[in-house]
Amino acid sequence: MNCKIIVNVESGNCKKANVDKIKRQVPADSYEVQYVKGDWQAEGFDCVVACGGDGTLSAALNRCRGQKLFYLPCGTLNECASQKAIDSACLVNGRYFSYVCATGSFTEIGYAAKTEDKRRWKGLAYLPQAAKYYRCHDIPAAMCADGKSFCGRYTLIMILKSRRCFRFNFNKGYDKLPKSYLLAVKSVGKDCLKNRIKLFFPFFRIFFCGAKPAVHKNWMLIPFDSLTLETEKRPFCIDGERAVLGGKLNFGTQPLDNPVTVLKT
Incomplete structure (x- = not known):
């Protein structure tokens, strides 16, 4: 299984994204780490770890449809951080949003x-x-x-x-x-x-x-x-x-x- 780790450096607490700790929580055969400020893609990966705030989660829900998705809350508010898993999402005209x-x-x-x-x-x-x-x-x-x-x-x-x-x-x-x-x-x-x-x-x-x-x-x-x-x-x-x-x-x-x-x- 190959895994892509996305870290949004514009999120309020991005320094909390410890890549070594993430790898211990998400075992995979290979990893690719990308630090992003804006647009990103994760096609071709079996699973994706999105590190950031609520907006990062929202983007990941739309860009990673069909892929196994992990979310590391490291934004400012992190409204979804208290959940262990997110099994449903809102939609507006086909676009996902988290809350x-x-x-x-x-x-x-x-x-x-x-x-x-x-x-x-x-x-x-x-x-x-x-x-x-x-x-x-x-x-x-x-x-x-x-x-x-x-x-x-x-x-x-x-x-x-x-x-x-x-x-x-x-x-x-x-x-x-x-x-x-x-x-x-x-x-x-x-x-x-x-x-x-x-x-x-x-x-x-x-x-x-x-x-x-x-x-x-x-x-x-x-x-x-x-x-x-x-x-x-x-x-x-x-x-x-x-x-x-x-x-x-x-x-x-x-x-x-x-x-x-x-x-x-």
Whole structure:
């Protein structure tokens, strides 16, 4: 068996990727180690070890279909690090992502923090970005989750397969029902100081107090098997990476043919 080890040197804790320790955890006949900053490929290898953060895992899920995949969490947040194995992943129009795809308020912070700041300050590197990107958005969207339709204007739309995002353990429904969830917070209008103050209260309620699955007047958190989202083309944060999506977006969850083994650093 031949194995390729990918180390993303732009991940926040890439120095934790100890190649000798990885080889002890993943026995193989031969190894190839590649240190990357951007695009990479691993065709022709029986197994792949992806070392990096959430974005590295997301890229590996898409590039290593049909191959045995191992994941060494050495990013800044590592939302999937607590799992021993990952046996399913989210999909948006056929593209895998590990836990989050979101647009609107705050979502830019996932990809805006500089690599140097993440290495130095770890999770604290996102705090200045949170203040910078605290904005009111007005996103027109039509959504259909398992046959239930919603239409309106939103400041945040998040598809999440996790109990937490940016270390906020807010999704109180996930432990009992571990599937994909739609979080949508209604727009309060144009971006101004008055509306930012108004927006603070639902955000505090959701992220600091926690939320159970429900549909409220100003926001909703609902589990789903199938979701269709129609909106304008705009930037999304997918597992900490920027992507521009728009039009008709189909979301779902799919079992992986080869479950991902999560290694210990």
